Amino acid sequence: MKQYDIASIGGDGIGPEVTAQAMRILDAAAEQFGFSLKIQDYPLGTDYYLANNEIFPSSIFEECKQQHAIFLGAIGDPRVPVGMIEFGIIAKLRFELDLYINLRPVKLYDARLCPLKDKTPEDIDMLIVRENTEGAYSGMHGFAHKGQPLEVATQTMVYTREGVERAVRYAFELTKTRAERKVTLVDKANAIRAQDIWTRTFAEVAAEYPDVATDHAYVDAACMWMIKNPEWFDVIVTPNLFGDIITDLGASLQGGMGIAASGNIHPGQVSLFEPIHGSAPKHAGKNVASPVAAIMAASMLLDYVGEKEAGAAIETAIVDLVRDGSIRGVSTAMHRTDEVGDMVLERMRSTAG
Amino acid sequence: MKQYDIASIGGDGIGPEVTAQAMRILDAAAEQFGFSLKIQDYPLGTDYYLANNEIFPSSIFEECKQQHAIFLGAIGDPRVPVGMIEFGIIAKLRFELDLYINLRPVKLYDARLCPLKDKTPEDIDMLIVRENTEGAYSGMHGFAHKGQPLEVATQTMVYTREGVERAVRYAFELTKTRAERKVTLVDKANAIRAQDIWTRTFAEVAAEYPDVATDHAYVDAACMWMIKNPEWFDVIVTPNLFGDIITDLGASLQGGMGIAASGNIHPGQVSLFEPIHGSAPKHAGKNVASPVAAIMAASMLLDYVGEKEAGAAIETAIVDLVRDGSIRGVSTAMHRTDEVGDMVLERMRSTAG
Ligand SMILES: CC(C)[C@H](C(=O)O)[C@@H](O)C(=O)O
Ligand SMILES: CC(C)[C@H](C(=O)O)[C@@H](O)C(=O)O
Numbered sequence: 273m274k275q276y277d278i279a280s281i282g283g284d285g286i287g288p289e290v291t292a293q294a295m296r297i298l299d300a301a302a303e304q305f306g307f308s309l310k311i312q313d314y315p316l317g318t319d320y321y322l323a324n325n326e327i328f329p330s331s332i333f334e335e336c337k338q339q340h341a342i343f344l345g346a347i348g349d350p351r352v353p354v355g356m357i358e359f360g361i362i363a364k365l366r367f368e369l370d371l372y373i374n375l376r377p378v379k380l381y382d383a384r385l386c387p388l389k390d391k392t393p394e395d396i397d398m399l400i401v402r403e404n405t406e407g408a409y410s411g412m413h414g415f416a417h418k419g420q421p422l423e424v425a426t427q428t429m430v431y432t433r434e435g436v437e438r439a440v441r442y443a444f445e446l447t448k449t450r451a452e453r454k455v456t457l458v459d460k461a462n463a464i465r466a467q468d469i470w471t472r473t474f475a476e477v478a479a480e481y482p483d484v485a486t487d488h489a490y491v492d493a494a495c496m497w498m499i500k501n502p503e504w505f506d507v508i509v510t511p512n513l514f515g516d517i518i519t520d521l522g523a524s525l526q527g528g529m530g531i532a533a534s535g536n537i538h539p540g541q542v543s544l545f546e547p548i549h550g551s552a553p554k555h556a557g558k559n560v561a562s563p564v565a566a567i568m569a570a571s572m573l574l575d576y577v578g579e580k581e582a583g584a585a586i587e588t589a590i591v592d593l594v595r596d597g598s599i600r601g602v603s604t605a606m607h608r609t610d611e612v613g614d615m616v617l618e619r620m621r622s623t624a625g
Numbered sequence: 626m627k628q629y630d631i632a633s634i635g636g637d638g639i640g641p642e643v644t645a646q647a648m649r650i651l652d653a654a655a656e657q658f659g660f661s662l663k664i665q666d667y668p669l670g671t672d673y674y675l676a677n678n679e680i681f682p683s684s685i686f687e688e689c690k691q692q693h694a695i696f697l698g699a700i701g702d703p704r705v706p707v708g709m710i711e712f713g714i715i716a717k718l719r720f721e722l723d724l725y726i727n728l729r730p731v732k733l734y735d736a737r738l739c740p741l742k743d744k745t746p747e748d749i750d751m752l753i754v755r756e757n758t759e760g761a762y763s764g765m766h767g768f769a770h771k772g773q774p775l776e777v778a779t780q781t782m783v784y785t786r787e788g789v790e791r792a793v794r795y796a797f798e799l800t801k802t803r804a805e806r807k808v809t810l811v812d813k814a815n816a817i818r819a820q821d822i823w824t825r826t827f828a829e830v831a832a833e834y835p836d837v838a839t840d841h842a843y844v845d846a847a848c849m850w851m852i853k854n855p856e857w858f859d860v861i862v863t864p865n866l867f868g869d870i871i872t873d874l875g876a877s878l879q880g881g882m883g884i885a886a887s888g889n890i891h892p893g894q895v896s897l898f899e900p901i902h903g904s905a906p907k908h909a910g911k912n913v914a915s916p917v918a919a920i921m922a923a924s925m926l927l928d929y930v931g932e933k934e935a936g937a938a939i940e941t942a943i944v945d946l947v948r949d950g951s952i953r954g955v956s957t958a959m960h961r962t963d964e965v966g967d968m969v970l971e972r973m974r975s976t977a978g
Contacts, residue, residue, distance in 0.1 A: 354815055355815035355816075358815065359815075386742075387741050387742055387852050387853060388740050388741065388742065389739075389740055389741070389742055408782075408813075408816065408817055409816055411818075413817070413818045413819040414819070415819070415821075415822070417786075419825070420786070421786055421787065422785075422786065423785065423786035423822060424783065424784070424785050424786075425783075425784045425785075425819040425820070425821065425822040426781050426782060426783050426784070426819055427781070427782045427817050427818065427819035427820075428779050428780070428781045428782075429761075429779060429780045429781075429782070430777065430778075430779050431777070431778045431779070432775075432776065432777050432778075433770075433773070433774055433775065433776035433777075434774065460761075460866070460869070462707055462708035462711065462712075463708075463761065463762055463866075463869070464761055464766070464780050464866075465764075465766045465780065466766040466767070466768070466778040466779055466780035467778070467780075468768075468778065469768070469776060469778040472772070491869075491870055492869050492870050492872075492873040493873065495848070495870055495871075495873050495874045495877070496873050496874070496876065496877045496881070496882070499740050499852075499874070499877040499878075500740060500877060500881065513813070513816075513817075516813070516816070516844075516845045517844055517845050517848055517870060518848075519845075520845040520846065520848050520849050521848045521849070521852070521874070523849065524848070524849045524852040524853060525852075528849070528853060529849070
């Protein structure tokens, strides 16, 4: 029996609650599909930091590296400066595990979830590949005359040939597996001239994939198209910052934060899966947060480690529940958190049986 | 009688056609509201460049500087490299006239124009203030090992205290004139740490405006909110690149490129007004392009030079025509270009009479 080692980091706010449901579903999938999971829980997050004055001890980090995958619930707490724990956990994992792909499936499961008029599940089905380790996130910034009238602040976007190429190549490989087989480069090379490296690299890699159709959109136009003609997009590949922006826009189209999940991936190595919603401190501990996005992240995790059938079964159960109206929307407070977990488990069992 | 000197640059593709209608409306407004216009036409654009091997002769540029305002139709033509004419005209004007504000009213005139379910004109009424001269548009970029496997490309975002402060201050002054009196800073200071200069400057300026409510959103979240809760926004102030992105998203919400206009402004100095749509070469010369956005830009121009009543009359005529269904949508090919001009003229006259 195959065994997968999973690190589970519940995090802050509603993170632990939704993570608990995602882990229940993972366990059920393991039983149903005949593999075994060793889930190691790490109580990282703001409470841990406040108690230990350390965000991510290197001993835990070393253990995380040894896993097949890492699950993260949600991070962020008003008791500490904005971004502090996010950077200490999410950014640390992205950079130090070199998780160079941020993969965001944007798929509409039911027209009722979509804020747009006249758009159906056929129109909204795209995969956004965000480069996840360079660009505006390089960390290279500084201030001259800080706090003075002459202050100048700079931040440098950094792109490397290899950094761009591996993201672009990943996108092309992914596109090959799709029915539509079209990949769109979203950039702003007309203004951010350094992104010429994206233009050139994309063209060179494209030449190796004659069966894949290519397209291009500047990021401003891409935002308009995502609203007006989301059906134009199949796979999108884009630099880090634009990926951050358009994946949130994509989440809106599929029904919002309550359903969107993402993978932070280094192919072949330990990778990180998370719902994209925040920690929503005001809903914490009330058993009202929707665990749907966390459960979708669990589905992506299983797909990534190789249990594709199990991952698909989880997704199917969610889609069924959304479509038949059992899960009426994906926002908090429609059902109790654990009740949604029960419903997904029940649906997985009945489909299998 | 007051006289205003206006430079009119039709530009490429559909630019000259829509500009012609906007100029007709300006002339009619002058007659109706008792001021005089001296409109000087400059045939800049790709044809001019191809004939003269020069994009923007300095003699014309010097003349433009002497105007009260500049009107620009549209720029861009597939016969020359992407961005070349845009940069030679729009960017040159923005930087060399120091047009540090890009003002984009996002106003829904009729629910039928909106791609969102359940949103009405009350929900979508915001002013986006985009800083227009620094940030990612500083032009500071470079390549090491260009074209080699070791290539590194960088681009530096540059913010200055004064550059940020004048944009923020403009936004607060504008907010004071609004019913809702709320200004939201949209940035990504949690990742682009240099934008801390925006955080600090915004807080300092806010202290001078105790009657103005303030809010903050990271750009990724702002994109979601614009879709889900556009009614949360009144005035938005944001760095250049994010302004570029969210103003296009805003245009989608109000009905798309066919209606959106913008001002590139240096308060008290010659400023530039343009529809935000492109030159749409395939529609050029067919009298099918909608001049609505160009006419809205003319309305903004009059408002800017001080003819507020005249500017408002143009806007009212457009809104009336959209609401009563005379202009059924704002895309090309619903009406002939000059026919829409006729309709707006007619409506302005009948409202005045
Ligand atoms: C928390 C923040 C730094 C992060 C990002 O910008 O990458 C988040 O928005 C995300 O998309 O995971
Ligand atoms: C043409 C392009 C460089 C320009 C910009 O990015 O500013 C355009 O998108 C705009 O918004 O006016």
